Amino acid sequence: MEQLLDIFRVEGWKDALLLLLDAAIVYFVIYRILLLIKGTRAVQMLFGLVVIIMFFVISQEQYLNLATTHWFIERFIANFIIIVVIIFQHDIRRALAQFGRTSLLAGTRAFEETQVLEEIIKASVMLSSRKIGALVAIEREADLSHYTEEGIKIDSVVSKDLLFSVFVPEHQNPLHDGAVVVQKGRVTAAGCFLPLTNNPRVEKTLGTRHRAGIGLTEDTDAAVVIVSEETGIISIAYGGELYRDLDANEMRDLLQRIFSASQVNQRGSGLIDSFREQRDTDEPVGAKEARD
Structure with missing residues (x-):
């Protein structure tokens, strides 16, 4: 939590501009990822991963103190990157192909x-x-x-x-x-x-x-x-x-x-x-x- 507060600590106008730029980049990346997986089965998988992470947080000692459960989920999260790549391999491949041939700012065309x-x-x-x-x-x-x-x-x-x-x-x-x-x-x-x-x-x-x-x-x-x-x-x-x-x-x-x-x-x-x-x-x- 302290690290998160340090990120949002502003000491001058330069820090404010950098903070806005940083937030805009993160927002844009998350938005493009959600737009990419919208309407696919990956949305349900992503929701499941979010639930696991939330349960990992509340199972800590200062909350529910579920030691065994927390240990088990911790082992799962240790391989989180590999799991994400395996689950979303088709979506990642499609995203990389899109980035290579189209502009990130290209919108969808409406049609009748x-x-x-x-x-x-x-x-x-x-x-x-x-x-x-x-x-x-x-x-x-x-x-x-x-x-x-x-x-x-x-x-x-x-x-x-x-x-x-x-x-x-x-x-x-x-x-x-x-x-x-x-x-x-x-x-x-x-x-x-x-x-x-x-x-x-x-x-x-x-x-x-x-x-x-x-x-x-x-x-x-x-x-x-x-x-x-x-x-x-x-x-x-x-x-x-x-x-x-x-x-x-x-x-x-x-x-x-x-x-x-x-x-x-x-x-x-x-x-x-x-x-x-x-x-x-x-x-x-x-x-x-x-x-x-």
């Missing part, structure tokens, strides 16, 4: 989400009617640039014709097996590989395309549109959950819920369950049984 989502919906319906498989990952808060590194760079406006062309399963089209990534209102890459889910509760009948869509949404807050090649069924993965057998109106409703400002902090089953309840309520009697 409604128009972009409409093009994705139209493309999904076109692909579904022809039973052409598709996988479209739509970025929200978490940066998806890490998943575009191995893909083919496109950087184009989102249009139903472009998305349809990418997924046409011809031998001359090497992109149709991978995923399309949409960032800041533009198609940035195609032919991307997404992480597969390891969730044992996922249905065994679901193929690689669906597992990849669920896997990405377990690690980030992205929304993934999936069109089945075998059945033509349209699904949306979000927050580790999969909602299947959607028509255009249901897609629009669910995507608007995901991307609306009021739902920006709501992820996973809570949002999906509310959508399920409304869908079941709006369906006529017998429609749900016929769908199943």
